[in-house]
Amino acid sequence: xxxxxxxxxxVRILDLxxxxxxxxxxxxxxxxxxxxxxxxPSGHTMRSWGPFVPGSAAPEGSLWWAYFAQGKKSVVVADxxxxxxxxxxxxxxxxxxxxxVLDEVAASMGPEVIWISVTPFGRTGPRAHWxxxxxVGWASSGLLHTFGFPDRPPVMPATPIQxxxxxxxxxxxxxxxxxxxxxxxxxxxxxxxxxxxxxLLFVGPETGAPLxxxxxxxxxxxxNRRAVSRPFGLYPCADGFVSVVVLQPAHWRAMAEWIRDVxxxxxxxxxxxxxxxxxxxxxxxxxxxxxxxxxxxxxxDLFIEGxxxxxxxxxxxxxxxxxxxxHLQAAxxxxxxxxxxxxxxxxxxxxxxxxxxxxSFSRAPLLGEHTEAVLGPLRG
Amino acid sequence: xxxxxxxxxHTDLNGMRALDGxxxxxxxxxxxxxxxxxxxxxxxxxxxKIEARSNPDVARLFGSAWxxxxxxLEVFTDTSPYxxxxxxxxxxxxxxxxxxxxxxxxxxxxxxxxxxxxNYSTPAVRGLGLGYDEMRxxxxxxxxxxxxxxxxxxxxxxYPFLAWGPNQAPLVGMDELTGxxxxxxxxxxxxxxxDYLAGKHGMLGVLAALDHREATGDxxxxxxxxxxxxxxxxxxxxxxxxxxxxxxxxxxNRDPRQAPQGCYPCAGDDRWVAVTVGDDDAWxxxxxxxxxxxxTDPRFGTLDGRIAHHDEIDGLLGAWTAGHDAAEVAAWLxxxxxxxxxxxxxAGLLGDDQIRARAWYAVRGGGRFELDLFGREPLRLTxxxxxVHRAGPSMGQDTRDVLTRLAGLDDAEIDVMIxxxxxxxxxxxxxxxxxxxxRYIDVITRVDRGGRA
Numbered sequence: 001x002x003x004x005x006x007x008x009x010x011v012r013i014l015d016l017x018x019x020x021x022x023x024x025x026x027x028x029x030x031x032x033x034x035x036x037x038x039x040x041p042s043g044h045t046m047r048s049w050g051p052f053v054p055g056s057a058a059p060e061g062s063l064w065w066a067y068f069a070q071g072k073k074s075v076v077v078a079d080x081x082x083x084x085x086x087x088x089x090x091x092x093x094x095x096x097x098x099x100x101v102l103d104e105v106a107a108s109m110g111p112e113v114i115w116i117s118v119t120p121f122g123r124t125g126p127r128a129h130w131x132x133x134x135x136v137g138w139a140s141s142g143l144l145h146t147f148g149f150p151d152r153p154p155v156m157p158a159t160p161i162q163x164x165x166x167x168x169x170x171x172x173x174x175x176x177x178x179x180x181x182x183x184x185x186x187x188x189x190x191x192x193x194x195x196x197x198x199x200l201l202f203v204g205p206e207t208g209a210p211l212x213x214x215x216x217x218x219x220x221x222x223x224n225r226r227a228v229s230r231p232f233g234l235y236p237c238a239d240g241f242v243s244v245v246v247l248q249p250a251h252w253r254a255m256a257e258w259i260r261d262v263x264x265x266x267x268x269x270x271x272x273x274x275x276x277x278x279x280x281x282x283x284x285x286x287x288x289x290x291x292x293x294x295x296x297x298x299x300x301d302l303f304i305e306g307x308x309x310x311x312x313x314x315x316x317x318x319x320x321x322x323x324x325x326x327h328l329q330a331a332x333x334x335x336x337x338x339x340x341x342x343x344x345x346x347x348x349x350x351x352x353x354x355x356x357x358x359x360s361f362s363r364a365p366l367l368g369e370h371t372e373a374v375l376g377p378l379r380g
Numbered sequence: 381x382x383x384x385x386x387x388x389x390h391t392d393l394n395g396m397r398a399l400d401g402x403x404x405x406x407x408x409x410x411x412x413x414x415x416x417x418x419x420x421x422x423x424x425x426x427x428x429k430i431e432a433r434s435n436p437d438v439a440r441l442f443g444s445a446w447x448x449x450x451x452x453l454e455v456f457t458d459t460s461p462y463x464x465x466x467x468x469x470x471x472x473x474x475x476x477x478x479x480x481x482x483x484x485x486x487x488x489x490x491x492x493x494x495x496x497x498x499n500y501s502t503p504a505v506r507g508l509g510l511g512y513d514e515m516r517x518x519x520x521x522x523x524x525x526x527x528x529x530x531x532x533x534x535x536x537x538x539y540p541f542l543a544w545g546p547n548q549a550p551l552v553g554m555d556e557l558t559g560x561x562x563x564x565x566x567x568x569x570x571x572x573x574x575d576y577l578a579g580k581h582g583m584l585g586v587l588a589a590l591d592h593r594e595a596t597g598d599x600x601x602x603x604x605x606x607x608x609x610x611x612x613x614x615x616x617x618x619x620x621x622x623x624x625x626x627x628x629x630x631x632x633n634r635d636p637r638q639a640p641q642g643c644y645p646c647a648g649d650d651r652w653v654a655v656t657v658g659d660d661d662a663w664x665x666x667x668x669x670x671x672x673x674x675x676t677d678p679r680f681g682t683l684d685g686r687i688a689h690h691d692e693i694d695g696l697l698g699a700w701t702a703g704h705d706a707a708e709v710a711a712w713l714x715x716x717x718x719x720x721x722x723x724x725x726x727a728g729l730l731g732d733d734q735i736r737a738r739a740w741y742a743v744r745g746g747g748r749f750e751l752d753l754f755g756r757e758p759l760r761l762t763x764x765x766x767x768v769h770r771a772g773p774s775m776g777q778d779t780r781d782v783l784t785r786l787a788g789l790d791d792a793e794i795d796v797m798i799x800x801x802x803x804x805x806x807x808x809x810x811x812x813x814x815x816x817x818x819r820y821i822d823v824i825t826r827v828d829r830g831g832r833a
Contacts, residue, residue: 130719158553177587192762224565225569322552347619
């Protein structure tokens with residue numbers, strides 16, 4: 001490339017949010033922005049989240065902090081006046097303190113500041129003051145209703161990773177980019193009003209009102225196989241589970257041939273079974289035959305052999321499976337991250353590749369590591 | 381600070397959109413790439429969706445259940461509710477790219493564009509002669525975003541593999557983490573979260589690349605493997621595996637930092653309320669709302685105690701909620717300061733006061749339907765909120781306009797292309813349909829009608 005300038009270089013961001021903004025500001029920092037996390041003297045809440053570096057604890061041992069605070073600066077801010085002074089030096093402020101809590105500080109900013117508020121339901125409307133959580137967000141989006149087994153309560157997706165918080169954190173990053181673009185043209189900053197309910201509505205048109213009004217088919221919790229056809233869903237295998245999604249005729253022919261090759265049963269190659277509705281009526285038999293195939297191999301072998309046969313099949317991966325996945329290894333996806341209290345730890349690389357030299361992921365800051373460097377100049 | 385110091389505080393932003401003046405060419409299917417272009421269109425970009433009758437977007441093939449009759453055959457591919465959800469505000473250009481004239485026309489359009497985005501498989505897009513190198517020869521500073529399931533490097537093991545929505549979540553670790561620890565993984569098959577997450581990262585790449593181009597004059601190739609994108613969220617748990625050998629597992633709705641948390645049964649069939657007790661104060665507040673003897677049990681007074689007795693609390697709390705309406709329980713708990721919400725189904729979304737007050741759903745015409753319905757955008761920039769003036773386009777609705785305006789063709793040349801099958805316009809262009817709920821659309825949704833209501 002003719003230049004090494006990175007896209008967010010020269011942008012200063014004040015991050016006052018928790019996990020709801022963390023990966024968004026991390027990515028903007030990795031693209032060149034200066035990201036300052038203002039922490040109370042006791043440390044950011046994420047510093048108390050386990051898992052921890054073995055033998056270590058808060059405030060410096062959290063692996064959540066080690067990953068999602070990468071590349072950021074830590075400034076301990078003791079009071080609102082100091083916060084106001086710091087915010088006034090920034091281009092973008094991100095906060096999730098709740099409607100009203102920081103409104104006076106926001107109102108004291110110059111017109112060029114971009115102020116991004118993350119709340120459970122948005123800053124307007126009858127629920128503006130309602131409290132939220134990851135689970136409450138999924139409940140309010142219409143999606144939670146469709147996850148889980150019919151005989152158990154609805155269950156949210158990927159609970160341990162706080163998936164919904166990462167969705168809205170991406171919206172933090174995208175809003176900052178859009179608002180900075182507007183500011184370059186007009187000189188004007190603005191308020192951004194993000195709602196977890198809406199961020200999750202966006203990822204679930206499948207369960208939204210427009211689809212339902214059009215067909216009036218209620219969506220409910222199907223368990224781990226869909227009530228559409230078979231095989232469609234998760235199937236047990238020698239060392240866990242695989243996902244098999246067969247709808248198209250060509251995929252079904254390949255699947256029925258695989259069943260024949262493993263079991264000797266060739267009746268599924270009959271014409272009638274090419275109809276997805278027939279396979280749904282014969283779900284018990286089709287599932288039993290599919291399991292005869294899947295139970296005969298490991299998830300990785302099923303993945304490789306199934307895909308070779310042109311069948312849409314994937315392994316249900318654990319973090320251990322992912323770490324040994326041949327594709328991610330060959331792609332050079334993994335990189336060693338600098339993590340306090342360790343000699344470096346292997347973790348995920350950048351979320352996508354670019355032809356320019358953009359990405360940089362550096363160590364998460366120690367509590368107050370940059371307080372003097374950042375606040376000193378403000379004291380003039 | 382880097383903010384412009386010039387005094388433009390009275391600049392009128394009215395009607396401005398963040399991406400005014402940006403032109404995007406989309407060659408894509410289903411969700412991941414279309415969702416990016418949909419957001420770009422909402423925020424002002426001119427998005428040209430290139431479509432082929434020989435290989436329609438699956439969002440078009442779904443059609444609508446009521447349209448599976450001969451009467452609607454000629455317009456079937458315009459009837460899916462996914463069309464407005466994924467393509468509101470886009471222009472539809474019908475080009476059969478295996479015809480040399482169609483490809484030549486697309487090249488002329490590309491020469492005027494800022495962004496090209498595709499989630500076709502890499503072999504397919506290269507087979508059409510639309511790889512990055514070919515594009516760069518036509519438009520050196522193009523922002524080229526490729527979003528195949530497994531990346532664009534043909535030397536990698538899964539390069540030729542089939543990737544689609546329901547199969548991506550298990551691959552990237554999400555299904556294993558969804559469900560109860562004592563049961564098979566529940567999976568997330570009802571939606572395709574990795575598709576949307578890949579879309580958001582693709583959008584990040586587009587916006588960063590546009591900034592990069594403005595600063596340097598250079599184009600950018602963004603190569604997004606959906607596999608890698610979602611795995612990048614697992615950082616803390618990959619670290620934990622590396623350092624301690626721990627393999628994170630599913631844990632229902634529970635949270636090690638707040639308890640109780642769960643879905644509790646309510647009056648009615650399959651009705652639930654989601655509750656998160658964030659701290660000891662919230663537990664005390666919940667106790668005042670439900671006023672049961674167990675709320676003051678000292679075993680439940682601390683987080684550790686509530687985690688240790690979570691099953692018992694779930695039984696007690698569930699027995700109390702079971703007698704009440706989910707929305708009522710949520711309102712009582714929220715009034716006391718406890719995070720709670722009814723678990724909404726689709727009908728519940730329509731009746732939700734917050735969704736209505738913030739006009740999440742929009743109604744627009746302009747495509748195959750007199751009025752059509754779709755969700756708006758979560759990126760609420762209060763001064764430049766974005767909007768679209770048209771719902772999803774009919775297939776080929778804008779072919780003539782775009783070929784005239786951007787490919788420099790005249791009517792006669794376009795007629796020749798259409799006759800030869802290299803291009804197509806919308807079928808039955810004057811045929812305007814109504815959704816089954818058309819008569820009730822305002823009653824049902826009470827939504828914003830783009831200033832026309």
